Amino acid sequence: MLLNYRFQIAAACFFVMIVLFYFKYKKLPLAVNKIFSIMLYIGAANIILDLITVYTLSHVASVPSFINRSFHQAFVLSLNAFMYVFFLYVYRQTHKNQVRNVKNVIIQSIPFYASVVFVFFGSIYYRVEGQKMYSYGIIPSTTYFIVTIYTIFIAYYLIKYRSVLSNEKVLAISGALIIEVVLGIVQIIFPVFLLSGLGVSLVFSFLYLSLENPRDNIEAEINLFNKHALTEVMEENFANKREFHVLIVALDDLATINFRFGQRFGNQLIKDMGIYISEKLGAQVFHPKGNALAVIMYANKQNVLKNIEEVQCCFDRNWTVNNVNTTFKLRMTLLSCPQYAESIDSVYDAIEFYVLNKNYSEEPVSYEIFDDEFVKAQKRYSTIESLVSDAVSGDGFDVFYQPIFSTKHNSYITAEALIRLKDSKTIGFVSPEEFIPIAERKGLIIDLGIIVMEKVCQFAKKYDLKKLGIEYLEINLSGLQCMDTALSEKLRSIMDKYELEPNFFNFEITETVVSEKTDAITNNMVDLINMGSSFSMDDFGKGNSNLSKIADLPFELVKMDKSLVWAYFEENNTKGKVILPCSITMMNNLNMKIVAEGVETEEHKNILSDMGVDYLQGYYFSRPISGDALITMLTDFKEKNPVLAAV
Secondary structure, eight states: OOOOOHHHHHHHHHHHHHHHHHTTSOOOOOHHHHHHHHHHHHHHHHHHHHHHHHHHHHTTTTSOHHHHHHHHHHHHHHHHHHHHHHHHHHHHHHTTTSOOOHHHHHHHHHHHHHHHHHHHHSOOEEEEETTEEEEESHHHHHHHHHHHHHHHHHHHHHHHTGGGSOHHHHHHHHHHHHHHHHHHHHHHHOTTSOOHHHHHHHHHHHHHHHTOOGGGGEETTTTEEEHHHHHHHHHHHHHTTOOEEEEEEEETTHHHHHHHHOHHHHHHHHHHHHHHHHHHHTSEEEEEETTEEEEEEOSOHHHHHHHHHHHHHHHSSOEEETTEEEOOOEEEEEEEETTSOOSHHHHHHHHHHHHHSOOOOSSSEEEEEOOHHHHHHHHHHHHHHHHHHHHHHTTOEEEEEEEEEETTTTEEEEEEEEEEEOOBTTTBOOOHHHHHHHHHHTTOHHHHHHHHHHHHHHHHHHSOGGGGTOOEEEEEEOHHHHHOTTHHHHHHHHHHHTTOOGGGEEEEEEHHHHHTOOHHHHHHHHHHHHHTOEEEEEEETTSOOOHHHHHHSOOSEEEEOHHHHHHHHSTTOHHHHHHHHHHHHHHHHTTOEEEEOOOOSHHHHHHHHHTTOOEEOSTTTOOOEEHHHHHHHHHHHHHHOHHHHHO
């Protein structure tokens, strides 16, 4: 051995940097991570012992032989152990989703344990060549034996299980192995160089940067485990058939909070919530998507439920973030695996379903158990997803029409086109409230809008609706449609295809879409109005109305949501009796026409007419009906009221 410290010092510097970065971040409690940590400890011991053995060999005359031998034994053992644990690390990587054969692992561990015996009872000798001192004998030879054996084992598993490993993992492990082999060969050919410690450090550097960087599992902005980390943990749990629970936490108000206080405020709130839950439950908290957290727990269900109830009580209060007090609506549900979710995909489906399908409890913090009813509802949701996808690619949608009554003309002058998913034999009727949001989330809503426009134009082309008193038809536009910069061109193209004028169409945009006013929405509205079409603002009073945005946008009509209308007719609803008349007066002052939804009785009709509402829509007049049924209804009305129909 060469009596200098240059390579050992370089190795130590490399290693110190790795250790500092590795332990700076929190790590997942995975088997591969634990094995990697063991490798780290063994590697540190190896480098320290390497430095000590160099010193003892350089002072062999003054250092007692048993001390020299002991440190040499420890150094060789650490190097052998490192290669053995490296093998275990690779074996674990290749068998994440495979049945691990304990018998094979035991057999393949025999070389290492045999080397332990040789190290303790074997021989070691020293020889001096000038200024250089070398060791030889059974103890040093065991290192070459172990390196060779476990290099073969590692290469074997890399080749055999190549298909279950990502390219990144194959390259990382192969690169680390090549580094170790090359440096080992150089060490044999040129024993003057001491490269074992450097090899250990370089292997760690390679694996750390490629596979084991804890930052890869952390969402930097909120310092919580990310979706990738959650997948890793669940992958191991399902592979080991380990029972566990996933607490799904949904922050329904996050979008509003971000809008009011900014994205950084919302991120800080998510971070604070995650830290609190982690400390309270003593569990890992993950951030799989924007407004959701997931907590992995392993205790029995009763203890888990007790802890969650404590968390629920603590969340039922104001939170202070950056010296700002805020309240929010929080929902939690406990998903037991594998009882209600047997795979990673099914867990993510459950998270998606729960987060997107809000309940409307009055409680600020609500808590549920994911049970058979949830499973049933989730299966229905998944079925509807498939139905919507199939319906968009095929002829799976119908368009129904709900006539709208003019109080001025005492007749029907328009009808709202409403899309319907054709009745499914599997789950029966599916309301638009169910499938429209699904279409939006799947990115199919623009295609769906084109389908509606096509069917409405086909209907209008087939029948002479103006002879039946229909002046125009109303068509709903979704928020995503309105964001489409080519929307006006697409709609005009369909109108031209069926030789219909743009002034025959009034497009409805919901209050929610209006509240998120963008240049794209405004430009599309202006383009279509310039063509001759008009716009209504739908669902006024259902959300948080932004009157300034309403006034800024070129609406001709405003549709009062049925909740606003019904509140007025509730016996003890004093606020409702004030809000509706004031809203009507305001819209009249803005020269906007008013449509009242939810008209279900003659009393509704008469009072709303007297209040100055221009148009009435609701079950009192008609439910949404097919195109043919609408034609029949209008024809009958014209025959019974020839004078009114002619006005």
